[in-house]
Amino acid sequence: MEVNYPVIVDVTLREGIADPEGATIERALPALGFNGVTHVRAGKSFRMNIDATDESSALAMASALAERLLSNPVIENATARSATKG
């Protein structure tokens, strides 16, 4: 029987890949009164519901579609996690 699993895919830039969006945010923060914030990195996240027989196959499908459609594996890491925990 297939159950509907809520899954979140996080897409982040790989270490060492330039992140101009994160750098711009980091430079803007002190002017807004936020000090002591460093290493800002921007990423994307995708929430979805996946029909699968168990949670591990839902996560495996999410990882596969993240590699195929949601991320550029050359510069980005994609990780799938359950949206029910945490």
Added chain:
Amino acid sequence: MEVNYPVIVDVTLREGIADPEGATIERALPALGFNGVTHVRAGKSFRMNIDATDESSALAMASALAERLLSNPVIENATARSATKG
């Protein structure tokens, strides 16, 4: 003493706000062989390190800067969480 806390801010569209990026992904998936994926919603995430005296003040600062700079509170929700747990 200030410690460096890794924090993640998740920015998601509010319920009911149209998400053309998520809808486009959802329509593209069956053609790539991924069936049974519904309710795709696209969002953003920001990882950063925050100097603070304790974790709760780091998270409070992250929530404040997320409201002020990282999100549009009219159409988006922003939540801050520790990057060390989970």
